[in-house]
Amino acid sequence: MSAGKDDIIKAVDRLATDLERLSHKIHDNPELGYQEVKAAGWLTEFLAAQGFKVERGVAGVETAFRATIETGEGPTIAILCEYDALPGIGHACGHNVIAAAGAGAGAALAALKQQLPRGRIQVVGTPAEEGGGGKVRLVHGGVFKGVDAAMMIHGWDKWIPQQDLLGIVRVGFEFTGQAAHASADPWEGVNALDAVIQTFNNVSMLRQQVRPQCRIHGIITHGGAAPNIIPEFAAATFYVRAPKLDEMWALHRRVVACAEGAAKATGCTLKVVEQDNTYEPMRRNQTLLDAFRANMARLGLPEAPEVKDRLGSSDVGNVSQVVPTIQPLVKIAPDGTPIHSRAFEAAAVSPLAREGLLAAAKVMAMTAFDLLAEPGLLTRAHQEFAAAK
Ligand SMILES: [Zn+2]
Ligand SMILES: [Zn+2]
Incomplete structure (x- = not known):
């Protein structure tokens, strides 16, 4: 030596x-x-x-x-x-x-x-x-x-x-709908929680079509105030992970599309909150x-x-x-x-x-x-x- x-x-x-x-x-x-x-x-x-x-x-x-x-x-x-x-x-x-x-x-x-x-x-x-x-x-x-x-x-x-x-992108989805009495006037409401749930369902379908090392996991951070109010606001945060940089950003786009589809389906507006602490x-x-x-x-x-x-x-x-x-x-x-x-x-x-x-x-x-x-x-x-x- x-x-x-x-x-x-x-x-x-x-x-x-x-x-x-x-x-x-x-x-x-x-x-x-x-x-x-x-x-x-x-x-x-x-x-x-x-x-x-x-x-x-x-x-x-x-x-x-x-x-x-x-x-x-x-x-x-x-x-x-x-x-x-x-x-x-x-x-x-x-x-x-x-x-x-x-x-x-x-x-x-x-x-x-x-x-x-x-x-x-x-x-x-x-x-x-x-x-x-x-x-x-x-x-x-x-x-x-x-x-x-x-x-x-x-x-x-x-x-x-x-x-x-794995690289990780953290992304938040904020859905805004319209509050209404959940029993008396549900047809007046636009259900932001439904948009969150639909996002999870879309992501669950997406999951079968991603490579084995990719990971997508989320939580609901806002789900409404009370069962008798159609939620006017609901939000979720997702982590999207992949082993390659381009693959990570491509998967991120597909997850955002899941939320966009959910917003469209439910009539909510969507704000995508990009966090600036992406780990490559x-x-x-x-x-x-x-x-x-x-x-x-x-x-x-x-x-x-x-x-x-x-x-x-x-x-x-x-x-x-x-x-x-x-x-x-x-x-x-x-x-x-x-x-x-x-x-x-x-x-x-x-x-x-x-x-x-x-x-x-x-x-x-x-x-x-x-x-x-x-x-x-x-x-x-x-x-x-x-x-x-
Ligand atoms: Zn640690
Ligand atoms: Zn450590």
């Missing part, structure tokens, strides 16, 4: 206690998306102490940050941190480990000093993954312009280098994944097969559409522990989480080192990225 990589391993081991403490502090102070003031504060303090130049509130997002070390002209590698918690169940997605692993990888590279090949390492703090779309705002704000490759990890019950992520699908980059896997193998980390049928979504997908990006899954919980569960929340501060955190910091730092040291690797990653467009 090269001297640089040996030193990365030593640097992470030297920082192990600090990194675990950072992870526990974030875990024990769960903050929801865009409110992660403490977590962003602790992470930027830590990175500044490791020699990073820290910018807080990047892209106008208060709890976002970018911490940079630069060793001369060369490529820019971004390592992403998430640190938002879930309502009610705290760090049940283990973002405390993501944050500490990202900061640890950055710190290990900063510790290399003269040995670090020329270029730039940026640790980017990305708030509000759990629905708020922090990375969507950072992408729009230009934070990833000039970044050549990005990586982050996510806690899981196994080490899995690649997991596909993950664009795979095998070149970066293989570089990560090679460093996993160096550390003797086991690799579990890819999960093909249990797919979620994340705003890291948006990053993957503008720059070659990977988000490998790291074992921090016992086999079979589902994320967003109380058991996963407990696991995120267990000895297993410490192990995963330190190993992930090492593998990310080693992979970032490779990307700076071997220009050919980055070229291949970019060629693959361009071809996959």
Whole structure:
């Protein structure tokens, strides 16, 4: 193993206690998306102490940050941190480990000093993954312009280098009809709830004609005030998911058509409420994944097969559409522990989480080192990225 990589391993081991403490502090102070003031504060303090130049509130997002070390002209590698918690169940997605692993990888590279090949390492703090779309705002704000490759990890019950992520569009349908007494004058009414129910029926028919990995799921958010009033207003929210960007937007159009048809059938007017936190699908980059896997193998980390049928979504997908990006899954919980569960929340501060955190910091730092040291690797990653467009 090269001297640089040996030193990365030593640097992470030297920082192990600090990194675990950072992870526990974030875990024990769960903050929801865009409110992660403490977590962003602790992470930027830590990175500044490791020699990073820290910018807080990047892209106008208060709890976002970018911490940079630069060793001369060369490529820019971004390592992403998430640190938002879930309502009610705290760090049940283990973002405390993501944050500490990202900061640890950055710190290990900063510790290399003269040995670090020329270029730039940026640790980017990305708030509000759990629905708020922090990375969507950072992408729009230009934070990833000039970044050549990005990586982050996510806690899981196994080490899995690649997991596909579905893109997700969130869309609201608001139907307006006309109120009337439901028994005395029902013929005077225009039933907005019927329009919502018809939308669900239309979507149910659509479902048979979509590809297996697509997902459409909705809830009724307004269904009327009382059974004896024909509802004059009713509304629903749908999530539309698909594995490819064009497929996602095509399916979205078909779901909107379901609501339009329902409005027509019932005589209601329809307002389509587009939400601006669309998470794009993950664009795979095998070149970066293989570089990560090679460093996993160096550390003797086991690799579990890819999960093909249990797919979620994340705003890291948006990053993957503008720059070659990977988000490998790291074992921090016992086999079979589902994320967003109380058991996963407990696991995120267990000895297993410490192990995963330190190993992930090492593998990310080693992979970032490779990307700076071997220009050919980055070229291949970019060629693959361009071809996959
Ligand atoms: Zn989550
Ligand atoms: Zn998560």
